[in-house]
Amino acid sequence: MTSDNRLPTTHMVTQIAAGTASKLGDEFNRALVETLHRVMNVSLAILTQGEGYPAHAAQTLYCWRDGKPAENFRYDLDGTPCTLVYAGERITIPCDLGKKFPKERGFEGYCGVPLRNRHKTVVGHLAVLSREPFDDTDNCETILRIFGSRAEAELQRADADVEREALIQSLQRTRDRLQLQREAARAANSFKSDLVAITVHDLRNPLTAIISRADLVTTYLTGTVPLSQEDRLKKAVQCADDIVTNSERMEKMISGILESSRANATQVSHTPSWFDLSHTLATVVSLNQDAAAAKSIHIDLSVPVGLKLFADEDRLIEAIDNLMANAIKFSPEGSGVFLSVDVAEGDVSITVRDQGQGLAAGDVNNIFERFQGASAKPTGSEASFGLGLWIVKEIADNHGGHVTATSDGPDLGAAFTLTLPIIGD
Numbered sequence: 112m113t114s115d116n117r118l119p120t121t122h123m124v125t126q127i128a129a130g131t132a133s134k135l136g137d138e139f140n141r142a143l144v145e146t147l148h149r150v151m152n153v154s155l156a157i158l159t160q161g162e163g164y165p166a167h168a169a170q171t172l173y174c175w176r177d178g179k180p181a182e183n184f185r186y187d188l189d190g191t192p193c194t195l196v197y198a199g200e201r202i203t204i205p206c207d208l209g210k211k212f213p214k215e216r217g218f219e220g221y222c223g224v225p226l227r228n229r230h231k232t233v234v235g236h237l238a239v240l241s242r243e244p245f246d247d248t249d250n251c252e253t254i255l256r257i258f259g260s261r262a263e264a265e266l267q268r269a270d271a272d273v274e275r276e277a278l279i280q281s282l283q284r285t286r287d288r289l290q291l292q293r294e295a296a297r298a299a300n301s302f303k304s305d306l307v308a309i310t311v312h313d314l315r316n317p318l319t320a321i322i323s324r325a326d327l328v329t330t331y332l333t334g335t336v337p338l339s340q341e342d343r344l345k346k347a348v349q350c351a352d353d354i355v356t357n358s359e360r361m362e363k364m365i366s367g368i369l370e371s372s373r374a375n376a377t378q379v380s381h382t383p384s385w386f387d388l389s390h391t392l393a394t395v396v397s398l399n400q401d402a403a404a405a406k407s408i409h410i411d412l413s414v415p416v417g418l419k420l421f422a423d424e425d426r427l428i429e430a431i432d433n434l435m436a437n438a439i440k441f442s443p444e445g446s447g448v449f450l451s452v453d454v455a456e457g458d459v460s461i462t463v464r465d466q467g468q469g470l471a472a473g474d475v476n477n478i479f480e481r482f483q484g485a486s487a488k489p490t491g492s493e494a495s496f497g498l499g500l501w502i503v504k505e506i507a508d509n510h511g512g513h514v515t516a517t518s519d520g521p522d523l524g525a526a527f528t529l530t531l532p533i534i535g536d
Contacts, residue, residue, distance in 0.1 A: 139265050141173050143237075143258055148175035151254065153239040154218065155181075158226075158262060159193070160235045164393065164412035166197045169236070190214045196223040196236045203252045206244035220245035222252055224259035229267050229349075230397070237262050273390075278359075280384075313364045313429065313502070316436055317357035320401060324350040324357070360398070363425050381423050381509045388418045388459070392450060395428055399435045406444045410435075414452040420459060421534040422510055430506040430514075433499035434463040434527045441525075442467035457533050458512075464526040470518035478516055479504040503529065 140158055148156035155176045159169040162185075171183040188194045191214055195202045201224045209216040222245065223238035237259045245251050330336055331347040338346070392414050403410050420427075431450070438448045446466040453460045470478065479500045500514075507514040512531035518524065 137269075140262055143262055144173040145175050145180070147237075147239055147254070147258065148178075151239055151251070153220075153241045155240040156238070158235065158237050161188075161197055161233065162416050163414075164396070166233070169193060169197070170416075172235070192221050193223060193236060193238065196225050196238065197233050199225055199233055201225070201252060201256065203245070203248045205246075205248045208240070215240065217242065219243055220251075222248070222255050224252075224255045226259060226263040226266055228270055235266060313433075313499075314361055316398070316402070316432065317361045317364075320357045320398070321354050321361075323401060324353045328354075357398070360428075364429065381426065383421055383423050383510075385419055385421050386424045388420045388452065389414045389416055391420075391424055391428060392431065392452070392461070395431045395435055396450065398428075398432055399439060402436065402439050403448065406439065406442070408439055408442055408444070409447045411447060411449045413450070415454065418452065418454065418459070420531070422531060423506075426506045426509070427531075430503045430529055431461060431463065433503050434529070437499055437527075438463050438465035438467065438525075441465065454533070458530050459533050460528050460530045462526055462528040464524065466524045468525075469521045469523045470516060470525050471521060475516050475518065479514065500527075503527075507531070 144156045144158050147153070155174070157171045157175075158173045159171050162168040162170060166188060168185060168187050170185045174181045174183055188197055190212060192202050192204060192208070192212055202221065204211065204221040206219050208218045208221045215221065218240045220241040220243065221238065223236050225233040226235040226237060228234045237255060239251070239255065327350045328347045331338070331343040331350070334340075334343065336343065392412060396410050396412050399410065435448065435450065442448060442465045448466075449462075449464045451462050451464070453462070500516075503514050507529055510531050512529065514527065514529045517526050517528075
């Protein structure tokens with residue numbers, strides 16, 4: 112966007128808007144990148160999606176280079192200005208880009224804006240790069256900011272469509288489970304005391320989240336926080352969405368436990384299907400975010416993008432949620448909890464590692480037994496019934512997998528790894 116062919120901002124905005132009019136979703140984003148590239152006369156225009164949490168790499172979704180569509184590519188964020196954008200900043204570098212970031216050698220100017228999901232987490236970015244310096248940085252950033260907001264809205268809409276489809280499938284599975292429960296209504300109901308204990312244990316986390324979100328809704332709607340009315344309403348709506356999510360999760364748990372009673376509560380239910388593991392683990396992180404924030408604990412998620420798994424997604428969420436809740440429960444304030452995934456020799460291993468109290472030698476051998484708690488005590492006011500790890504073991508066994516616990520000793524943290532076989536298509 113140099114002085115010899117530069118247009119005023121209003122004219123550029125009009126041209127870009129005309130080039131993307133009446134388009135939605137993928138079609139809009141593709142047209143946006145193409146039109147930005149053409150109208151702003153830049154060398155490269157890209158729209159990307161981040162990999163990892165927090166993002167350590169980016170994958171281009173749409174890319175135009177030197178006047179034509181280019182093949183999409185993946186790149187590491189380290190050593191690029193995109194790192195700053197994925198940290199939440201709007202970045203404009205008018206010249207000497209290659210000197211400041213050697214990986215971008217050959218380009219002079221850069222402008223990038225972050226794209227956030229509905230939870231306000233940066234999940235992608237929109238950027239343009241030029242082999243000539245930018246003469247008007249305000250002009251460039253204004254255009255990227257205006258159309259970045261529209262691209263962000265399209266990404267959020269696409270995410271909402273995916274979540275809606277997942278909810279429909281979940282409701283269908285719930286309907287099937289309810290039908291099975293009606294058919295098995297006359298089955299023997301042994302092991303009642305353990306079922307009640309399991310119910311109490313697994314419902315505590317979502318119920319606590321529902322209560323805290325309900326309190327926040329009241330706080331936002333009564334105007335007791337120093338926010339604008341629009342921001343209070345947005346936050347209240349987000350809290351209401353979280354209440355619905357946790358309520359649905361409670362319903363799934365109750366349904367699963369009722370199914371377990373049909374089998375005399377000796378095994379948990381098992382309804383496998385294909386799902387994206389990265390999305391599932393992101394859900395678990397979201398469910399535990401408030402509990403972690405209350406103790407200033409940072410959660411780090413590292414999972415390969417696009418890894419498909421054939422398993423019971425509801426039960427896997429239940430298992431990993433138990434491991435995450437335990438890690439937060441037994442960790443000190445200001446520490447970290449790390450959720451990672453490794454794939455090797457036909458197995459996928461999901462590990463939750465903390466920086467907490469660790470395990471004594473005697474704990475490792477019997478910690479997965481029912482009502483068998485560890486010698487360590489929760490660091491906050493949390494309760495512990497000694498059922499969570501037994502539930503994780505039951506879920507692992509039901510999938511043909513296993514769960515292990517390791518620790519270097521007291522106060523040196525602990526790691527719990529759930530390993531499941533990968534079943535081919």
